[in-house]
Amino acid sequence: MVSNNTFKIEKEMPGSLARAGILSTPHGDIQTPAFVAVGTKADVKGIKASEFGELGIQTIIANTYHLYLSPGPELIEKAGGIHRFMGFDGPIMTDSGGFQVFSLGEGFGKKVSKVTAGQDSPSQKVLGSASPQPDHFVRENPAPAVYDEELATSHGKLAIVDEEGVSFTSHVDGTFHRFTPERSIEIQHGLGADIIFAFDECTSPAADYEYQKEAMGRTHRWADRSLKAHRQNIKKNAEQAIYGIVQGGRYADLRIESAKYLANMDFDGYGIGGSFSKQDILGILDKVNKELPKEKPRHLLGIGEPEDIFIGVEAGIDTFDCVLPTRNGRNGGIYAADGKYQIPNNKYQNDFTPLDTNCGCPVCAKHTRSYIHHLFRTHEMLGQILASMHNMYFLTNLVKKIRRSLLDGNFAEFRDTFLGHYSSL
Numbered sequence: 001m002v003s004n005n006t007f008k009i010e011k012e013m014p015g016s017l018a019r020a021g022i023l024s025t026p027h028g029d030i031q032t033p034a035f036v037a038v039g040t041k042a043d044v045k046g047i048k049a050s051e052f053g054e055l056g057i058q059t060i061i062a063n064t065y066h067l068y069l070s071p072g073p074e075l076i077e078k079a080g081g082i083h084r085f086m087g088f089d090g091p092i093m094t095d096s097g098g099f100q101v102f103s104l105g106e107g108f109g110k111k112v113s114k115v116t117a118g119q120d121s122p123s124q125k126v127l128g129s130a131s132p133q134p135d136h137f138v139r140e141n142p143a144p145a146v147y148d149e150e151l152a153t154s155h156g157k158l159a160i161v162d163e164e165g166v167s168f169t170s171h172v173d174g175t176f177h178r179f180t181p182e183r184s185i186e187i188q189h190g191l192g193a194d195i196i197f198a199f200d201e202c203t204s205p206a207a208d209y210e211y212q213k214e215a216m217g218r219t220h221r222w223a224d225r226s227l228k229a230h231r232q233n234i235k236k237n238a239e240q241a242i243y244g245i246v247q248g249g250r251y252a253d254l255r256i257e258s259a260k261y262l263a264n265m266d267f268d269g270y271g272i273g274g275s276f277s278k279q280d281i282l283g284i285l286d287k288v289n290k291e292l293p294k295e296k297p298r299h300l301l302g303i304g305e306p307e308d309i310f311i312g313v314e315a316g317i318d319t320f321d322c323v324l325p326t327r328n329g330r331n332g333g334i335y336a337a338d339g340k341y342q343i344p345n346n347k348y349q350n351d352f353t354p355l356d357t358n359c360g361c362p363v364c365a366k367h368t369r370s371y372i373h374h375l376f377r378t379h380e381m382l383g384q385i386l387a388s389m390h391n392m393y394f395l396t397n398l399v400k401k402i403r404r405s406l407l408d409g410n411f412a413e414f415r416d417t418f419l420g421h422y423s424s425l
Contacts, residue, residue, distance in 0.1 A: 005194060005241035005268055007297045007318075011407050017289050017316030020406040023297050025091040025194035026239055027083060030058050032297065033313050033406075035304060035399040036093065036321040037392060041066050042076075042086040045326045046388040049088040054362055055389060056396030061093040061321045064187055065100035069172050073190030081192030093321075094193040095301070096184045096226070096245070098200040099273070161201065163218065181225035189236045195269070198226035200245040202274055212249035219247045220261050227265060241268035243299060246288055250280035259291035269297040272317075278308055285315035306335070306398055306422060310415050313402055325395050329388030332376050335395065339423030343387060348373040361393035 005025050012019045023030040037044045037052070039060035047055065062082060067073065079085040082092055159168045165180030184199035200219040203212055223244045230242045244267040248254030262270060270292050272281065281303070289298055297318045304322025312320060325335070332344040336356040343355070354364035355372065363372075363386045375383025398418075405414035 004238055007269070007295065009295070013314075013406055013409075013411055016314045017286055018314050018406055018411060019316065019318070020403050021297070021318060023091075023318065025241070027089060027091045027194055028058075030091055030319065031400075031403060032318040033309075033399050033403050034058050034319050035309070035396045036061050036299075036319050037396075038321055038323045038326070039063075039086070039092070040323075041070075042082055044392070046329065046385040047326070047392060049086055051362075051389065052088065052090065055393045056400060057090075057392060058396070059091040059093065059319075060088070061095060062191065062193065063100065064094050064097035064184065064191065067094075067191060068097065068177075068187050069170055073187045077190040077192065083192065091195070092193040093195040093299075094188050094191050094197070096188070096197040096199040097179055098184075098245075099202045099301070161218075163221075165199075165222075166201075181222040182229045185226050185229040185242075189230075189233060189240070193240065195241045195243060196230070197271055197273075198223045198242060198244050198267070200247055200273060202247070203249055205250065205274075205280075207249060209249075209251060209254075212247075212251055212254055216247045216249075216254050216258050219245065220258070223262060223265065223267075227267065231266075243267055243269040243271045243297075245271040245273040245301070246292075247274050249274060252284050252287070255281075255284050255288050256291060259288045263292050267296070269299065271299045271301050273301040278303055278305075282308060282311050282315075285312060285317065289316035304395060306395070307419065309395075309399060309402065310419065313406075313411075314415075320399070322395075325391035326388040329391045330384045332383075332387065333391075334387060335391050337418075338421050343369060343373050343383075344376040345373075355387075355390050356394065359390065359394065360397070361390050363387075363390040363393070 005023070007021055007023050009019050009021045021032045023032055023034075037047075037057045037060045040063040042062055044052075044057070044060060047057075067076065067082075076082055076085050082094070083089060159166055165178060165183070167176065167178050169176055179199065181199040185196070188196040199222050201215040201222070203215045207215070227242060227244070230240070231237050244262040244265060246255060246258045246262060248256075248258045259270075272285065272288060274281070285300070292298060298316060299319045299321070300312050300317045302322060303312065304320045304324060309320055328335070328340070332342050334341055334343050334355050337358060348369040351369040351373070353369055354367070355369060356364055367386060372383050372386055375386070401414065402411070405411040
């Protein structure tokens with residue numbers, strides 16, 4: 001029996017891998033390309049589920065690790081599944097928990113990834129690079145690819161990886177836990193999302209080539225076990241799609257090898273994951289996606305800035321997720337057509353224009369930069385909420401416009417016009 005999730009390609013862009021499609025799930029359709037809101041703990045920070053529609057949120061991705069620790073998959077299943085639990089009837093994804101369990105925080109990362117300083121050999125080319133990286137690229141005490149204190153302190157500080165799975169401590173109370181591929185799938189079955197991910201080993205971005213290769217092989221074996229565990233549950237197999245995850249760190253040959261291996265497996269879709277720099281992965285996406293089945297959807301985990309979305313779409317990515325719209329919003333960062341800016345800056349105190357002049361979001365329809373500046377300067381939580389709402393609308397609406405440009409056949413023109421005005425300063 002196959003999943004009730006299906007993917008239909010509506011239109012392809014000549015000369016690239018870009019396409020527009022419809023990803024159908026038991027809880028509705030996702031028009032792709034699509035930006036997926038991060039709903040870590042069955043919530044999108046600062047945004048109510050009842051507001052998702054007017055902000056353009058079609059779907060979210062929730063966090064298996066965090067929901068496992070609290071409130072637990074048993075409680076969520078008892079509540080009727082994650083959709084009923086959080087009050088959202090649209091499509092939902094859940095990750096496998098691998099990213100949270102592995103290589104987050106410097107001490108945590110060292111225990112998992114066996115990082116050593118040194119230079120890659122000439123045969124071990126880095127993603128998108130014609131030559132090996134210099135000595136300073138691989139360093140002791142590596143930080144995550146995108147580091148912030150909130151991320152690094154919200155996870156346990158011990159992880160022990162073996163062939164069967166990973167043992168780790170809870171960041172909540174220090175208790176000891178165990179994830180295996182089978183257990184990760186079991187948890188995701190309990191959560192009840194429409195799309196789930198195979199359990200994978202997410203290494204440190206600074207892990208050396210040999211460990212990345214070792215971890216990739218383990219991820220492939222875990223993919224086999226995850227897929228088997230899912231397919232054996234007839235009911236869940238019909239209700240939930242399962243994606244395999246391409247790994248391989250920043251090494252082009254490993255990424256391509258991983259894509260080829262997973263392409264020969266009967267996954268319903270594919271994620272490109274891992275802890276890496278954007279420059280590394282964006283330079284190899286098209287080569288990875290050429291190895292994956294054309295008829296299956298592809299999801300890029302953890303990348304979603306405007307510039308990167310254009311690159312990803314052109315390389316064949318269908319869905320993206322990223323925490324930055326709400327994280328930037330909580331810190332006063334605002335997306336606008338001419339680039340990002342910081343609303344707490346003094347220059348906006350007497351600015352009575354909307355956050356983005358031509359924006360159609362409910363925040364810009366009612367509030368000015370001056371008002372939201374005031375909220376931030378007086379530490380009112382409403383400022384963070386309104387900024388997060390606006391940012392989410394900005395990105396979901398941008399990807400909606402990208403989809404429209406693909407259907408209309410003017411993607412290149414739209415891309416060049418948007419990026420010509422947009423600045424990431």
